[in-house]
Amino acid sequence: MSHSHEQHGHGDHPEHLGHHWDNVQQQFEASKLGMWLFLATEVLLFGGLFVAYAVWRGNNPELYAYGSEYLDVTMGAINTTILILSSLTMAMAVTYAQLNRQTALLVCLILTFLGACGFMIVKYFEYADKIQEGILPGAAFYEPPANLEASKYWNPDLPIIDRETLLALRIQEAEREREGRPAQIDRPRFGEVSSVAPAAVGPAGFDPDAVRARHVRGEKSNVHPLQDPNRPINAHMFFNIYFMMTGLHGIHVLVGMIVIGWLIYRAALGHFGSDYFTPVDLGGLYWHIVDLIWIFLFPLFYLI
Amino acid sequence: MSTLSTHPSGTNYLNHTRGIMSWIFTLDHKRIGMMYLFSVLLSFFAGGMLAVLIRLQLWTPEASLFTQDQYNQIFTLHGAIMVFLVIIPSIPAALGNFVLPIMLGAKDVAFPRLNLFSYHLWVFGALVFLLALFTGGLDTGWTFYTPYSTDTDSAMGGVIPALTAVFILGFSSIFTGMNFIVTIHRLRPPGMTWFRMPLFLWAIYATAIIQVLATPVLGITLMLLAVERAFGIGIFDPALGGDPVLYQHFFWFYSHPAVYIMILPAMGIISELISVHSHKHIFGYKFIAFSSIAIAIFGFLVWGHHMFTSGQSALMNVIFSAITFSVSIPSAIKVFNWLATMYKGSISLNTPMLYALSFIFIFSIGGLTGLHLGTLATDIHLHDTYFVVAHFHYVMMGSALLAMIGGMHHWWPKMTGKMYNEFWGRIGCGLVFLGFNLTFFPQFMLGSQGMPRRYAQYDDYLPETVQLFEFYHQLSTIGSLVMAVGFFLTAGYLLHSIFFGKRAPANPWGGRSLEWQCASPPPHDNFAETPTVGDCYDFSVLEWNEQEQGYTWREDVPRPGEERTA
Numbered sequence: 001m002s003h004s005h006e007q008h009g010h011g012d013h014p015e016h017l018g019h020h021w022d023n024v025q026q027q028f029e030a031s032k033l034g035m036w037l038f039l040a041t042e043v044l045l046f047g048g049l050f051v052a053y054a055v056w057r058g059n060n061p062e063l064y065a066y067g068s069e070y071l072d073v074t075m076g077a078i079n080t081t082i083l084i085l086s087s088l089t090m091a092m093a094v095t096y097a098q099l100n101r102q103t104a105l106l107v108c109l110i111l112t113f114l115g116a117c118g119f120m121i122v123k124y125f126e127y128a129d130k131i132q133e134g135i136l137p138g139a140a141f142y143e144p145p146a147n148l149e150a151s152k153y154w155n156p157d158l159p160i161i162d163r164e165t166l167l168a169l170r171i172q173e174a175e176r177e178r179e180g181r182p183a184q185i186d187r188p189r190f191g192e193v194s195s196v197a198p199a200a201v202g203p204a205g206f207d208p209d210a211v212r213a214r215h216v217r218g219e220k221s222n223v224h225p226l227q228d229p230n231r232p233i234n235a236h237m238f239f240n241i242y243f244m245m246t247g248l249h250g251i252h253v254l255v256g257m258i259v260i261g262w263l264i265y266r267a268a269l270g271h272f273g274s275d276y277f278t279p280v281d282l283g284g285l286y287w288h289i290v291d292l293i294w295i296f297l298f299p300l301f302y303l304i
Numbered sequence: 305m306s307t308l309s310t311h312p313s314g315t316n317y318l319n320h321t322r323g324i325m326s327w328i329f330t331l332d333h334k335r336i337g338m339m340y341l342f343s344v345l346l347s348f349f350a351g352g353m354l355a356v357l358i359r360l361q362l363w364t365p366e367a368s369l370f371t372q373d374q375y376n377q378i379f380t381l382h383g384a385i386m387v388f389l390v391i392i393p394s395i396p397a398a399l400g401n402f403v404l405p406i407m408l409g410a411k412d413v414a415f416p417r418l419n420l421f422s423y424h425l426w427v428f429g430a431l432v433f434l435l436a437l438f439t440g441g442l443d444t445g446w447t448f449y450t451p452y453s454t455d456t457d458s459a460m461g462g463v464i465p466a467l468t469a470v471f472i473l474g475f476s477s478i479f480t481g482m483n484f485i486v487t488i489h490r491l492r493p494p495g496m497t498w499f500r501m502p503l504f505l506w507a508i509y510a511t512a513i514i515q516v517l518a519t520p521v522l523g524i525t526l527m528l529l530a531v532e533r534a535f536g537i538g539i540f541d542p543a544l545g546g547d548p549v550l551y552q553h554f555f556w557f558y559s560h561p562a563v564y565i566m567i568l569p570a571m572g573i574i575s576e577l578i579s580v581h582s583h584k585h586i587f588g589y590k591f592i593a594f595s596s597i598a599i600a601i602f603g604f605l606v607w608g609h610h611m612f613t614s615g616q617s618a619l620m621n622v623i624f625s626a627i628t629f630s631v632s633i634p635s636a637i638k639v640f641n642w643l644a645t646m647y648k649g650s651i652s653l654n655t656p657m658l659y660a661l662s663f664i665f666i667f668s669i670g671g672l673t674g675l676h677l678g679t680l681a682t683d684i685h686l687h688d689t690y691f692v693v694a695h696f697h698y699v700m701m702g703s704a705l706l707a708m709i710g711g712m713h714h715w716w717p718k719m720t721g722k723m724y725n726e727f728w729g730r731i732g733c734g735l736v737f738l739g740f741n742l743t744f745f746p747q748f749m750l751g752s753q754g755m756p757r758r759y760a761q762y763d764d765y766l767p768e769t770v771q772l773f774e775f776y777h778q779l780s781t782i783g784s785l786v787m788a789v790g791f792f793l794t795a796g797y798l799l800h801s802i803f804f805g806k807r808a809p810a811n812p813w814g815g816r817s818l819e820w821q822c823a824s825p826p827p828h829d830n831f832a833e834t835p836t837v838g839d840c841y842d843f844s845v846l847e848w849n850e851q852e853q854g855y856t857w858r859e860d861v862p863r864p865g866e867e868r869t870a
Contacts, residue, residue: 034482040517044518045523047521048521048525052528052554137537138535140537240538
């Protein structure tokens with residue numbers, strides 16, 4: 001919509017100034033406030049998943065200790081480096097736009113775009129590996145890999161241990177442990193005072209040392225989880241949250257690639273400069289939050 | 305004449321440009337607001353008709369009209385349409401869009417394109433929701449509780465389209481909220497400090513904060529649920545180590561604050577209506593303003609009170625119950641301030657004022673019955689009964705929607721440039737008020753006697769219980785029909801006014817906030833020059849002008865901004 005025919009009382013009306021703003025500064029500050037609000041919604045969108053992570057990890061810490069052994073720390077570290085570097089080039093792009101250095105702006109935006117591509121390529125190999133091995137979320141976790149030959153974990157000599165077998169195994173172990181102990185004193189518990197049943201609680205007595213004893217940190221697991229008698233019950237739950245969080249993050253990287261691609265296009269046409277760099281600045285803010293979320297995801301899944 | 309802004313060419317926003325495309329792709333906040341209003345009222349009609357069907361089914365104890373499955377679908381659609389398509393966008397997106405920038409003396413909201421985009425998202429979301437009806441229907445209740453929504457054997461095929469629709473509608477709501485926050489921060493006119501803003505803007509601001517902070521959590525919840533249903537990954541399925549109560553936590557973390565998305569802007573409207581139609585300065589301005597913010601904050605901390613019987617720990621129940629009670633403090637502050645505003649005012653019983661008075665009556669009942677539900681011991685008895693249904697209809701329908709209709713009458717002359725028939729307006733309001741109470745008051749009785757909500761039939765009780773339930777249900781059904789007549793009457797005279805109504809003056813009620821200082825209907829860009837504002841609740845500067853048939857500025861009082869030069 002063009003409002004240039006209407007009286008504004010502005011002698012020289014900048015091209016990018018909307019008709020309802022008094023001046024460029026006011027418009028820029030409003031755009032930036034809007035972007036920060038949008039980032040707040042992004043934080044809360046991922047916040048839901050981070051809370052889910054915290055709840056499940058609190059209830060089932062053994063799943064996380066076990067599941068993370070099947071992630072490739074090297075690949076995660078490479079991706080972290082790539083994203084941090086691309087954030088650097090993005091920040092440089094903003095500065096170059098403000099300094100009106102067109103070529104440097106374009107180069108930095110392209111580097112950022114390449115960083116995003118690199119991240120997605122590494123992510124593709126990670127996902128492809130998981131899918132190949134059949135290490136998937138939910139019920140699909142309990143299907144053997146489609147291509148047994150190609151699996152690097154699968155041992156044709158070992159049996160599949162399904163959920164029922166595993167459960168029976170755990171009950172046996174617990175009963176064996178209980179035999180040596182005196183019977184527990186039967187007394188009313190706190191929850192019985194209320195007519196409302198107490199909330200479900202996670203398995204008591206998780207011993208991180210025991211898990212570590214089974215899986216030496218830093219040494220990659222060499223047994224397929226489906227054939228592993230030491231696998232915790234519901235091991236698939238780690239991969240539920242892993243795929244949900246990294247998947248949503250991956251979608252954000254793809255959106256970021258579209259945004260940066262659009263910025264490259266406009267930068268190539270010379271749209272940005274010291275008097276107008278709002279899209280570069282806002283696109284940069286978005287890219288930084290995508291980066292920042294990954295910086296949390298990497299340790300939460302790969303390292304701890 | 306006396307308006308600050310008369311456009312040189314005499315055009316207004318309605319006839320500024322012509323053609324359907326000039327509406328669908330307009331960037332003008334007023335047109336977007338009107339399109340929202342039209343769409344919301346259309347959805348309200350659909351949701352309301354479904355409500356009448358529900359009431360007719362319950363006229364007899366046996367399932368006389370619909371099977372149980374059909375009934376489940378009807379109440380699900382009624383709830384989902386009313387919550388996501390009607391109440392949440394009603395006041396902020398429809399009235400807020402129209403009024404907010406004008407109240408600020410601005411030409412538009414901060415991001416007009418985003419505003420249009422959020423309306424298009426709303427329409428798209430509504431269409432996707434329709435898709436749910438054609439892909440197997442939806443019978444989970446509007447809350448999408450697991451396992452109803454995840455059990456693919458019994459749940460209907462419309463769940464994923466419905467989830468997608470609500471996700472899209474959520475983003476429409478987020479963008480509206482972002483737009484309003486930035487507009488209020490950056491586009492206030494000279495002289496309008498935070499504590500000189502009309503209280504409607506404080507309410508919209510508090511609402512926008514909730515929209516921006518709570519809705520993304522709904523988005524992620526619905527995504528988890530859609531993935532759960534599509535791939536069966538077991539997040540909410542105990543058989544796979546998941547937890548269905550976790551879904552309830554996630555859902556209510558949004559949906560309880562969403563209750564305040566519905567009621568806060570309604571309270572903002574009431575603050576305006578009570579003050580303007582009592583021709584008296586609002587009492588306790590800062591308390592009303594801060595109580596809006598307090599409600600927005602408290603609203604985030606009470607979601608657990610929806611799960612008192614879902615197996616939460618006793619300790620959590622006690623904490624959530626205590627915080628729930630604390631919400632009544634800011635709510636009561638508002639009610640008492642409205643009453644004090646009316647005290648010794650010269651009250652004009654115009655239709656908007658009648659709606660405001662209805663609001664205070666209905667909201668008081670709705671709020672006070674919330675205490676029964678927030679109390680742990682009584683909630684065990686009342687949970688999932690008609691008492692809950694009556695409570696939230698008193699708050700969401702009787703308060704939020706009636707305030708919206710009151711606000712619509714208040715700003716109708718501004719929006720359309722026409723006066724509606726005041727006599728029929730009062731009759732309509734009376735019918736709606738009586739019909740509403742007749743519909744929902746008996747439901748408190750039903751609930752306290754143990755009638756569960758969401759039942760398609762109630763013939764499986766002792767004969768005297770069935771008789772009692774039937775009596776209350778029939779009262780309720782009669783009430784719903786009275787209310788329907790009231791709404792149709794309202795629709796009738798409002799439509800009539802568009803074509804045959806008297807031309808509206810700039811300021812028919814004697815309001816002082818900026819929207820009453822521009823023409824009715826406003827010109828395309830509202831104000832040629834950004835006006836300077838004073839105290840928007842000081843009505844002493846206005847006087848009735850017989851010739852204008854409206855209020856005009858007193859000649860012996862200088863306008864704000866002119867004092868300095870005078």
